[in-house]
Amino acid sequence: MATMQEVATHAGVSIATVSFVVNGTKKVSPATRERVQASMTALGFRNNAIARALASKRTRIIALLIPALEHRMGATTLEFFTSAAARASELGYHLVLWPDEPTGDELTELLSSGLVDGVILMEVRMEDPRIERLTELRVPFTSIGRTRDPSGLPFVDIDFETTVRRSLDYLESLGHRRFGLVIEDLTGTPMEGYAPLPRTEETFRSECAARGLVGTVVNCGSSAPGGRKAASDLLAADPDVTAVMIMKDDSTFGLVSGLTSAGRRVPEDVSVLSVASSTAAGAQHDPPLTTMNSPGRELGRLAAEELINQLDGPVGDLPHVLLPCVLHEAGSTGPAPHAHP
Template identity: 80%
Template sequence: MATMQEVATHAGVSIATVSFVVNNTKKVSPATRERVQASMAALGFRNNAIARALASKRTRIIALLVPSVEHRMRVTALEFFTAAAARASDLGYHLVLWPVETTGDDLTDLISSGLVDGVILMEVKMEDPRIDKLAELKVPFTSIGRTRHPDALPYVDIDFEATVRDSLDYLEGLGHRRFGLVIEDLEGTPMAGYAPHLRAEATFRALCEERGLVGTVVSCGPSAPGGRQAARDLLVADPDVTAALIMKDDSTFGLLSGLAAAGRRVPDDISVLSLATSSEAGAQHDPPLSTMNAPGRVLGKLAAEALIRQLDGPATELPHVLLPCVLHVAGSTGPAPTSA
């Protein structure tokens, strides 16, 4: 296999310039970079990541930590991952997906192994021992999500408070006054205390009370059967409900079928709006769902940038980024029925 010196001679540049191109450590003109890369290809040069790590004491690998207790890679989470991986690659890093326990007990082994330079934490709980452990280990990190008191932590997150407010604004504008919120039932699981659900529910209850609306919250079990049961529970709790917000992609089909089984037409009798999802996911239903689209790609990119800024130099300030979901109107929402 060719060496850096052979590449430098072939390209007519210094070995330092080849190193800058290989390690992405210094700006090189596009023409020079192209010449070096052409020589690397012609000579069959392969970058030795292990050798670079030993020399620099850095692996240029970052880990995206996700709970290992259950499969939680929804559409939005996959967008976080793919966008963060792409941006990390642009900045000369590799991103790996790393399952961890929600207790944080297995983080010491990961960090002490020296395999990663820093981590991005997903699926954050209001009181999250993983964040306490990362701070204790003094490892550079950024979270996609917020704890109850996040001011001293680096994070990017969906603005769930603004998302719920914007959802109610939209549906109130269509004349709705009786609302249901369907959220995942995580009580008794390792993900109990999941921050997005608690923030969405607290905001929903507060706004309904503040605006004089009827607001009912029902929990939802797994998949389509959980959605069908949630539909039954919602209609028992408030038979006159005219709008439902749901925050659980895999149970949305069940919710719609449960409403249909009860004789409720969507959107004529009840409007359904899916939160923190995507219009692509909404388009899989009949009628197509109106959605509050999560900014997953943007947040994934920002999380990678925020972490790599810490790794490449002293961070001037902690990143605190909140982005709301964006409304996409489709066939599942409409004016409140006149009888309401």
């Protein structure tokens, strides 16, 4: 196997420059980095991460912790992960996806091994024992999500409060006055208290009350059957509803199907807006869904940057970043009709 000196000679640079590229300890110009990496590939140089970790007491590996529940791994989560992984790589780190348990019971064993330098935490609940455990272990971390009181914690998150207000602003501008909110039901599961849900519901209820609007909240089970039942429950609670906001991509097809089966046309009778979703997810429906697009890529990038700043730079103010979803208008929303007979 080739040595660093052989790579340096082949690339026409110093051995120190090769070390900077291998270890990510100093910035190297893109052209020089590419030349060194090309020489490493040509000579079959293999980066010995274990040896470097022993020498530096750093692995340059960070982990994204996500509860090991299959139904949580949706398109938005993948956006967070791929964006964070790409940014970590640009900054000289490797990011691994690390399933964990919502209780945080196994974190001590997983993190005391020293295999990772820090973690990004996802799927945060209003009261999250994993954050308490990470704080106790003094492991550098950043969360994508917020607890009930996040003032002393580093986080980046979707601004669900602003997103709900802007959703209502948009639908009100179309003349709608009777609203439904369809959100996931996690009662009795390990993810009960998942923070986006109560934040969204509380803002929806308070905003509807303040604006003099009719607002009805129904819970939604998984997949299409859950969406169809949510449609039935919503129409039973308010037969005159004209605008529905849903925050569960895998159940949206069932919701639209249930509305249609009940004789409600989308968007002529009922407008449907998918919250914390994406244009790509909305395009899979007929009509294409109007969406409030999740800033997943931006939040993933920022989470990686903020964690690596903790690891590599002087500790400054804790990051508190909130980004709202962005409206993408499509075919599932339109002007409010007269009340359904």
